[in-house]
Amino acid sequence: MSAPNCRLCGAELAHTFVDLGMSPPCESYLTADQLDSAEVFYPLHVRICDRCLLVQLPAYIDAGEIFSHYAYFSSYSDSWVAHAKTFVEDAVDRLSLGEDSFIVEVASNDGYLLQHVVERGIRALGIEPAANVAEAAVAKGIPTEVAFLGEATGRDAAARHGAADLVVANNVFAHVPDIVDFARGLRRLVAGDGTVTIEIPHLMRLIEGNEYDTIYHEHYSYLSLLTTQRVLAEAGLVVVDVEELPTHGGSLRTWSVPADRARPPSDAVAAVLDAEAAAGLHSLEGHAGFADAVARVRDDLVEFLVGCSRRGETVVAYGAPGKGNTLLNHCGVRADQVAFAVDRNPFKQGRFLPGTHIPVLPPERLADARPDYVLIMPWNLRDEISAQLHPVRSWGGRLVVALPRLEVF
Incomplete structure (x- = not known):
């Protein structure tokens, strides 16, 4: 199979930056009647051009579809x-x-x-x-x-x-x-x-x-x-x-x-x-070296979730951003490890995350469930979301981010 070509200079893309395996489109949230249907997974194989140095993902999915x-x-x-x-x-x-x-x-x-x-x-x-x-x-x-x-x-x-x-x-x-x-x-x-x-x-x-x-x-x-x-x-x-x-x-x-x-x-x-x-x-x-750092992040999150499961502790996710789906699918997470996600976007509420099939609920459901841990998916908004999640501490819950490294706080 021939390698794809650089979208900037046209050179053959023969070098890997990182390969995250296969994943569904990150914004393809599912309805309940789609859960028993087949999902399409595409490669997340990122290359780097050795001529112009543009790091890029081949267009596995047409932009119009996304x-x-x-x-x-x-x-x-x-x-x-x-x-x-x-x-x-x-x-x-x-x-x-x-x-x-x-x-x-x-x-x-x-x-x-x-x-x-x-x-x-x-x-x-x-x-x-x-x-x-x-x-x-x-x-x-x-x-x-x-x-x-x-x-x-x-x-x-x-x-x-x-x-x-x-x-x-x-x-x-x-x-x-x-x-x-x-x-x-x-x-x-x-x-x-x-x-x-x-x-x-x-x-x-x-x-x-x-x-x-x-x-x-x-x-x-x-x-x-x-x-x-x-x-x-x-x-x-x-x-x-x-x-x-x-x-x-x-x-x-x-x-x-x-x-x-x-x-x-x-x-x-x-x-x-x-x-x-x-x-x-x-x-x-x-x-070079980014793939090794990615593997460490994956291993740390999986070990944390397995430990919670063995101790009978509940974990839910706050936020259902597209990038969170990359993390969850790469780590092989499913609803038996993260019970549900909550999100302010009504379009996502009542749907399920692609690949993992974790349900997305309104933020109000957090207080009902009183989980032991809340995994913040949009880690780049950590400060904003931590302030919103202050009530979690009232029942002894703790917050977690997986990136840039696993941290419980």
Whole structure:
């Protein structure tokens, strides 16, 4: 069987970054009448290109199948909405945007970010591929078009609405199989004197923190600043500044402009590139060893759950994020080890996690069950969720995270 080819440079992908075996699509939550039907599992075999160093998952599942009807609604995370509001405030000040400006967000979800733009009286447009999620944004009064971004759709949107002063792409750059076409779509959307901002989970932090649950089929690429620069360069965009963010276990926010007006990059760009080089990410050899760290995380969680089972202690999960399904399936967890999960998203309530068939219930069920342990699945929101789960301590329950290492607190 021939190896797949790199989505950036076209080279054959002959090197493995990590192989997590087979897993179902992480957002394919099941209804009760689907539990006795066959589920399709796909490989989670992540490769690295030895030519351009892009870490990537082959497109085992078509993006249209994943994103046309989506289970993730950004507004259910209070901290994420607050993060978006702070970004809008800072970007408006930094770029001197006002009522005559135009902001476009790609993968705008349910309007979690653009609602803050509209509140300021700035013209906004969302481009969102999931029709069910886009409906929620439109209900908030946010103009939203249902489309997958590429060069053609970016050109069309700009022709109808005008070029944007700011184009925002938060946590979507990794979600597109044709990342170069997507980058060219960003360039088509932005004005000649405009700015493109992109937020991406930082590959360097993923490796440092053993954050392997962020590997799933809708994440096609795992990006460093170096590889982000290389992709954007294919679209005529130049990274002129970068910020390091704590979100999603450690992210980057890049600020890019069209190449013909790019100024020299900031010192922050050089600093991040130097840190990546020191961590080995600018060489193929520097990416080795991640698979061993992943195996340790798996073993620790399995040993903890087996111990709880032998002692007759109950474990439930808080949150049913897609990345949690990567962790649970890789560890072979089932409902006899984690009795149920709770989630604030009503779309997920009453359904079952893919692969593991763990039921998803409303958060109120925690107090009824009074479990011994609550496993926090969105570990990147640990502080926010720990505060929400303060009542668990009243019955002697304890909280657990599996990543970046197993911790009971």
